[in-house]
Amino acid sequence: MTVSGWLTIFLFCGILTALAIPLGHYMAAVYTGERTFMDRILGGPERLLYRLMRVDPHRGQDWKGYAKSLILFSLAGWLLLYSLLRTQTLWSWTGLNPLHFHSAPWNVTFNTTSSFVTNTNWQYYGGETTMSYFSQMAGLTVQNFLSAAVGISVAIALIRGIIGRTGHSLGNFWHDVVRTVLYILLPLSIVIALVLVWQGSIQTFTTYLTAHSLTGLTQSIAMGPVASQEAIKELGTNGGGFFNVNSAHPFENPTALTNLVEMLAVLVIPAALVFCYGRMAGNRRQGYAIYSTMMIMFLGAAIVCYIAEAHGSPAQHAAGLHTAAFSGSSGGNMEGKEQRFGIAGSALFDVVTTVTSCGAVNSALESFTGIGGAVPFANLSASEVIFGGVGTGLYSILLYVLLAVFLGGLMVGRTPEYLGKKIEAREIKLVALGILITPLAALFSAALAVASSAGRASISALGKGPQGLSETLYAYLSQANNNGSAFASYTGFIQPNAGNLGSHGITFATLVGGVVMLFARFAPILFVLAVAGSLAGKRISPAGLGTMRTDNPTFVVLLIAVIVLVGALTFFPALLLGPIVQGLTGHLY
């Protein structure tokens, strides 16, 4: 461990908070329809989009109407993306398929499409050996924006339900999606993309390069419009890399500075949404309470992961390596990590992207130490509420807030109330379903995958002993949480040649994974919208002496306890057999 390592973690949290507060206030203005400084530039395109789409952005929708628009919009996106990916060769005329790649098989494409539409970005393919530039831009980049916008819209709808004073309207879905894309995602993406290119990311349509090295070897170098996709990949907590090694690739993440910028891009919207919530609720302390909860759990995860990775792995020690830091060397478990990021920059990045639903990686999770790798596991087990994905993080933690209010109410014998609205049987049933769907999908599919030979076909030859269980469990946990990070040797795609010739998908892994992603994305969204609809119609009663406060440290402790307990009770037995066994023994398999 080094001083700069600790500084990285703590300064990062400081910078994040400083950026998230003003962005949160700006976002509140965007969703409440206040004028912002962007109106003059974006008002025109916004009105044009509404006119094209034939919608009245001011027409309120109840929860069913909002949900119907959301599902149809996602379905249309799914169908278009699937068609584009399956007809990859048809688009070669654009010149954006320089190596004439064929389409990936149908089952891999089903998985990939479901993955990008659900903001998961689980990848059974390697970008530079599978996708044309056209597929990456017109297909994947678009869903990077849209799936993020859908997630944020749901969070905004839930906020409106919680604070709503009149009727059943949750706002207008089309209004929320259009404004999210135009006023938030697009301007920030442009800035981030240009910062990345300034630091060394590439942005070009030229074909792959062939270099003739100083020692007479040839090296083919994959190229492409990387920065534009990289920016929204982080900002929308998508995480699907342009290249197979994701943010470890020097063209995706060229310097230690871009590593910092990318981590900030991942967390800034989920963090800002919490402040946006406080502002929209007219009670900023509510936002601060949730932010404190998230930050405490985030810091805990980052610190544990950093200490574990800095300590080094049993395999390194068995080989006789000294893993302590010394002058000129970071020490630690550098297996599967890049020199320019070092231990802290890799551990923090992977914590950032697994607490959120981003799932980008700048180092090989499979090579993390048992305890270091247990941190991403724990983050996923907490169901993506520690900041979480864009929108999904806020709406998921609000479910836990309602649950904590209910439990707190039971403990002290008071009527559970949240911001003046009574929490009753109907809401708690929906909340419980919304919370339990994800673990159910994850554990059920992982059990199926471990128990069946079709599922075990995906485990790599290297995945012996607990590692095999770890990588399988992680695969389904990641897909159910719409995260997308991987213990990457778990595979669903056998691709002997670049360009998909002679390739085939493993049907079990691709289909089960795809269905799990769709189910665990849209079922909770429906429950969240139903909760929002149910709360929207309730009268607000004034807070009295009997009201339990939800904006003080006591509530923060209660909320953390609820999140940890639900996660631990659900996942502890499974985690025990995989990463925890590996972390507690020095035994090699």
Next chain:
Amino acid sequence: MTLKKDILTSIIAVAAFTLFLGILYPLVITGVSQVAFPGNANGQQVHLGGRLVASKIIGQSFADPVINRRTGKVKLDSDGNPVTTPDPRYFQTRPSGTVPADNAAATTFANLGPNDIATKQAIQANIKSYLALEKPYDPGLTVARIPVDAVDTSASGIDPDISVANADIQAHRIAAVRHLSPARVHQLISTYTAGRGLGFSGEPAVNVVQLNLALNRLGGR
């Protein structure tokens, strides 16, 4: 809203966003990047005598193809890739998990687990070749002094950088083989060492590609 109208709106919305975000947005970013940062946007290419030699930020294998003495041809492994041996005139990049090493057209993690015997064996093999290459020029070199980055696989497989400690050990060899003063080699190392981002983020990193290109520019052997 009726179902039919909602479906129509969805289709138009997805089509409009695809044009706007999938075509226009990448085109604009490409245009601005190509004008404002043409070197970076095209991958920081280095040309020598009209031929592309490397990208400054993509790791390369600085190894020589092994020639079969009997046939006079380059030896190939079972995958048809040339068998290579590290070239002692150059700084060496980190171990790579791609096939062949430093393959920038099909990057991959090595995915070696923390508790695997295979990982221990891979690290031991890397230690052995590192000692074989460096120890003749740095007789005091022991396993305890080897920095972890020198024998652990990088993430991308094309990591262009090594740690300062790793470069300092290799500097003995470079100075001896190229008949340079150690001070000159260390001066070059520090020229091509990028510091931490904003002074705290990441680790100092010595760019091997640029360092080797600079060594060749010095002339000599």
